[in-house]
Structure formats: structure tokens, C-alpha cells
Amino acid sequence: MPTRRSFLSATGAAAALALTGTLPGLDAVGIPHRTDKRPLFTLGVASGDPLPDAVVIWTRLAPGPLEPFGGMDDRTVNVEWEVSEDEHFSRVVRRGTAHARPEYAHTVHVDVRGLRSWRHYFYRFRANGQVSPVGRTRTAPAPADQPAVSIAVASCQAYYDGFYTAYQDVVRRDHDVVLFLGDYIYEVGVGPTAGVRNQPVPVDFAGEIFTLDEYRARYALHKTDPDLQAAHAAAPWIVTLDDHEVEGNWAGYISEDGIPYDDFVVRRANGFRAYWEHMPLRLDQSPDGPSIRLHRHLRYGRTAGLSVLDTRQFRDDQTSTGGWLPPDEVSQDPARTITGDAQERWLLDTLHRSSSRWNVVAQQVAMAQLDRKTGPDLELPMDTWNGYVGSRDRVLSGVRDRHVRNFVVLTGDLHRAVASDLRVNFADPSTPAVGTEFVTTSISSGKDGVDSDATGKALLAENPHVKFQSVQRGYLSCRLDSSQWTSEYRVVDRVVTPGGTASTRATLVVEDGRPGTHLV
Incomplete structure (x- = not known):
């Protein structure tokens, strides 16, 4: 059995090789082939x-x-897969064999084609005589169809801060798809007992992660959680990353921890590689060294067009620390970008061409102006679109000028729930809304939270466009049809101990053809 030290040494070359976008098979000299029969x-x-x-x-x-x-050796393993119309696999419609390769951490990504639209399917894998748990998925509607669609929106699941109780509710409510908007893992150490979970973990998990192998191990730790596994097995996920999949508050090729450029490029490549390996993403989305294409557009028939953004990889650096600060010349610079010029053009072109009833943007950080300072002065979260006013102005003006129908932004990151109207001019409450933003709270990050705090009260008092806020843990449950969008903020009463109870804290509605939201 290799030690953790030999593990890191054996893959030390991965840090440099990650820049090529591919890794060769590991030699694993001295690592014996395993004959144990543990579950795969x-x-x-x-x-x-x-x-x-x-x-x-x-x-x-x-x-x-x-x-x-x-726990694997250096051999490639053949993995059989099946997709069936029923959970007993009596009506198998697709099957094949994939290869779980050591250079990809023995992960398997199969792009199953030739399925029927808007149908549930069941799938499983088989390797070395063992059969995986059964997963259930659902294809998207046909382009001309317009069914009602249910979406769960989640983000920010610090393993050491709490249990993933909210996912039990995600499964019970039987959503068509789950959107995860970033901070699937956290790069900081989890501590000797995984924080509040009181779970012994190997000593190497106590520190911050940098190498490819450390990022892989951190994903493995998170994915051992049974509630997270159940949510993945219950519905398809559409994912994007935020900062903690690499490093807190990173921006483009700039490390907020002051890591030298060359070292940060390698770290970014390692983070991207492990992220793709552990997410249900297509092969053509695999990273090319320190670059990965995550922005993409998916359609749910004529009901919704979903544009997934990447607001980390192409952004300018944050102003100052990226914390809550007054606006300054940097944050107000009209040339600043949080998406990069190419992605911004792609987004506005996609929205302009759309024939969907609901035009949805799934992304990482708050777009609405969020002032938490009482009085005429402003104090804004600079790691969000509030620190990139030029980007926000161009996008919201573009939505207005292109007459984009039913513009809805879904967001994570804040560890609080916030529902807001989106306006081109937030300083003028009489400015018509051009859309709505729903910020989901965190699954566990921030521990139990409270219903409201000083920041939340200030957000409601100082921002007329903010309609709701809460600092409890949970997720956002959405239902959209031809007449309205309904968002339920589902909260759990505790996460630092298991067994929390879920409930609806607030319900907000957007009516077809009427930008803006209101509580019901």
C-alpha cells in the first residue's frame, strides 16, 4: 500500500504535465496490483x-x-454501462464499455446518444463483477415542446461546516434538473475531524490543497457524502465552478494568495483537471491545461434557454481585497469585465437569438447592486458584479435594448438568499426592471445561519429592488411554465448536526412578460 508521501511524489510530475492538457499513464513503480474486493x-x-x-x-x-x-492501481479498467427505460433494466436501450484510466483518476464520462426527449432513464455501471448504484436521469424536452420544468439551484457546500441535509429535500421534491453554481469543494484544510462532522480524516486533509492529487482527494471526500450522492443519482446536474474549486477569490491568472504567476497557472490547471474529472461533463469540455470552456447554452424546449456563465476565468482582478467596500475608480471603470469580452458577446448574442419563454442565466456571483451601508454612501461586495459595473451595465443594457423576454439570473456564492429586481440604473428606483435575480443560499457553508442579520436588514432597507433575503442554509426550488416562474426558498433549520428539517421560507413569483418579482 503506498503512503500519502509516495502518492504525492509519484504524481509530482502532474503539476507540470497538467499544462499540456493531458497526462500520461502513471508508472506507479513499486505500487502492487490490488486484489482486495472492496466496493468500487x-x-x-x-x-x-x-x-x-x-x-x-x-x-x-x-x-x-x-x-x-x-485505492486503485495503475491499470486501466473496463467499465460496462447500461441505460434503461425502467429501473429493473428489463428495457435496456443503450449499453457499451468505457475505460476507467489511471491518468483520469479512474473516472468515466459517457455521452449517451440516441435517447428520446423529455424521458426518465435509469443507468448503472459494472466493473470487476461489481454493479454500481442505479442513477435516474432525464433528457431535455424536444425543441418545439413547452412543458413545465422544475429546477433545484444549489451552491457552496463546505464539507467541514455542516451536513448536506438540504439535498434530502432536493430528492424528495423530484426536480427535473439540478443547477450547481460553484464552490463544490473548498481548497482550505478540513481539519483533523472534518469540522463539525467529527469524522476522522487522513492528516494530509488538514492543509490547503495545491497538487492535482490533493484536488482529486478533496472531491473524493465531498463525494462520500450520502446525501450528495443521492442528489446526483436522482436527477441530471448542470454545473459551473466559482473560486474555491481553485483558490478563494482568484481572478483570471491572478492569485489572491499572492502565489507567483507560474505556480498559479499550474494550480489553476490542477484545479480544472480535477473538477472536470469529477463532474458529469462532456469529453469536449475537458480542460486544456489551465483553460476550460464552461460557458455553454442548453435548451429546455421552448420553455427555457439556459446560458451557463464562467465569471472567474476571464475577469479582471478584484478591486482591493474583493470584500465589501465603497465603489471607487477601479470598480466603476466602464472597461472592466467579469466575463471577458468574448463571453459577454456570446451571452448577448445568445439572448438576442433566443425564442425561449424564459431566458435564464446560471452564474456565480451577485449581479444586483447590494448596498449594506445605512445612509447615502454605498458599501458593496466587490468580488461580485458590483465590482465590475461596466460589465453589468453592458449586459443589463443589452437585455433591455434587445427586448429579451423573461430574463432571470440564478446565482450562488453569497451564503445567503436574496431575491432582487434587475435594473439598468439601480440608483433610480423608478427605472423599469429588465429582469430578476434569485441568489440561492449555501448548502452548508456558513454553518446553521440565521433568518436575518445586520447585513440582511441593511440590504432590505437600502436597496428598494431587493425583495427578500435570509441567511439560513438550503437551496432554491423553481418551477417555470408558460404563465409564471415560481421560486421557493427552501431552508433547513440546522446543518451542524444531522437530521435537520426543511421548510419553505419564502415564495416569489415572476409573471410572464412582466419583469421583476414579488412575494406571494
């Missing part, structure tokens, strides 16, 4: 990025998920 599918199964005729299915072989290499 300890990290569950997942599916994602549904199309009308296709969906990605995922798994990883890891008999020792927190051990070096996940």
Missing part, C-alpha cells in the same frame, strides 16, 4: 448536461476513496 463505486454515480437526445453519465472507481489513487 464508493463515490456513487451522476448524470449531467441533458440534451433532447443525450445525457452524460459519470462514475469513478475508488475502493479506498481517501487513499492514494482512490
